[in-house]
Structures are given as C-alpha cells and as structure tokens.
Amino acid sequence: xxxxxxxxxxxxxxxxxxxxxxxxxxxxxxxxxxxxxxxxxxxxxxxxxxxxxxxxxxxxxxxxxxxxxxxxxxxxxxxxxxxxxxxxxxxxxxxxxxxxxxxxxxxxxxxxxxxxxxxxxxxxxxxxxxxxxxxxxxxxxxxxxxxxxxxxxxxxxxxxxxxxxxxxxxxxxxxxxxxxxxxxxxxxxxx
Numbered sequence: 001x002x003x004x005x006x007x008x009x010x011x012x013x014x015x016x017x018x019x020x021x022x023x024x025x026x027x028x029x030x031x032x033x034x035x036x037x038x039x040x041x042x043x044x045x046x047x048x049x050x051x052x053x054x055x056x057x058x059x060x061x062x063x064x065x066x067x068x069x070x071x072x073x074x075x076x077x078x079x080x081x082x083x084x085x086x087x088x089x090x091x092x093x094x095x096x097x098x099x100x101x102x103x104x105x106x107x108x109x110x111x112x113x114x115x116x117x118x119x120x121x122x123x124x125x126x127x128x129x130x131x132x133x134x135x136x137x138x139x140x141x142x143x144x145x146x147x148x149x150x151x152x153x154x155x156x157x158x159x160x161x162x163x164x165x166x167x168x169x170x171x172x173x174x175x176x177x178x179x180x181x182x183x184x185x186x187x188x189x190x191x
Contacts, residue, residue: 008098017039021035034060035062044062048060059082061082064084084096137161141184142190
C-alpha cells in the first residue's frame with residue numbers, strides 16, 4: 001500500500017518464496033526488487049544472486065530484521081544495491097527504492113556502523129582505510145618527524161596533524177608511535 005500510494009512507484013508483482021521471487025522477476029522484469037533476506041524455499045541472498053546474475057537491469061534492495069553484518073555483507077556480495085531493516089521508517093523504504101532505481105546504493109542508517117566495522121575487518125590492505133593525507137602523516141610520523149615538523153611540511157596546523165594522527169591510530173588500532181613505525185615498515189610505507 002505504501003509503495004502503490006506513490007505517484008512515481010508501482011508494485012508489479014509479489015512473491016511468497018525465494019523461488020517465486022526469481023520467477024516473477026524473470027517474467028515481470030521490474031526495475032527494483034525488494035527482497036526479504038529470510039524467504040522460504042530459497043533464501044533472499046541466493047534469490048538476489050540469481051536475479052542479479054540473470055537480470056542485469058533489475059536492482060535489488062535487501063529487507064531484513066537482521067542487523068548482523070554477515071547478512072548485510074552476503075546480500076551485498078550477491079548483488080543487492082541496498083539493505084534496509086524491517087523496522088525502518090516508511091520513508092526509508094521509499095528512499096531506498098528510489099535511490100537504487102537511480103543506480104545509487106542505500107543502507108539503513110541503523111546498520112551503517114556494523115557495515116563499516118565489518119568492512120574494516122575484511123579489507124585486504126589496512127592502508128586502504130586511510131585517506132591520502134592520513135598516509136602522508138603516518139609516513140612522516142614513522143620517519144620520526146614531530147607534529148610541528150609535519151604541520152610545517154604539509155602547511156597544516158598542528159591541531160590538524162594531531163587530528164590525522166588520532167584518526168590513523170583509531171582506524172588501524174595503533175596505540176603509540178612504536179606501533180606506527182612497525183605498521184609503516186610492515187606495509188612498505190618506509191624502508
């Protein structure tokens with residue numbers, strides 16, 4: 001009812017199982033599928049994978065009661081462009097559908113922290129977590145430069161350098177300058 005009440009949206013089909021969802025998507029070729037993660041017969045993650053593999057123009061928004069990052073990661077890996085919690089506001093569902101239809105991604109605000117934490121755990125190179133400025137600051141700290149020297153070299157304030165230093169340490173779970181030096185050596189940021 002919520003979707004049909006929108007002048008720019010139309011519900012073209014519904015399915016009770018994952019298999020039905022795939023069949024309906026093949027037949028109706030919708031722009032967006034709102035896929036429940038916990039579907040009977042075939043779960044929403046596998047249903048999403050098959051829809052995304054078979055129907056390149058159809059985009060999927062995962063819908064779930066699960067805040068656990070594993071569900072989010074798996075449905076996004078399957079090809080979903082969005083993930084929404086069932087207890088989200090009605091407007092969030094509409095925003096998600098419209099964003100995904102435009103080719104954008106949408107994540108429920110309530111799960112963004114879990115997604116970020118999960119990403120940090122699974123990122124292949126921890127250096128990728130840093131901005132280019134943070135990498136510069138990290139390298140200069142590892143080379144033994146003081147915050148004032150770094151600030152002068154990069155034309156920043158000492159406070160900005162301290163902020164970058166704190167951000168680097170938090171993102172990489174480093175606790176002191178020795179940890180920074182060891183990290184820089186292990187990751188080829190200095191010789």
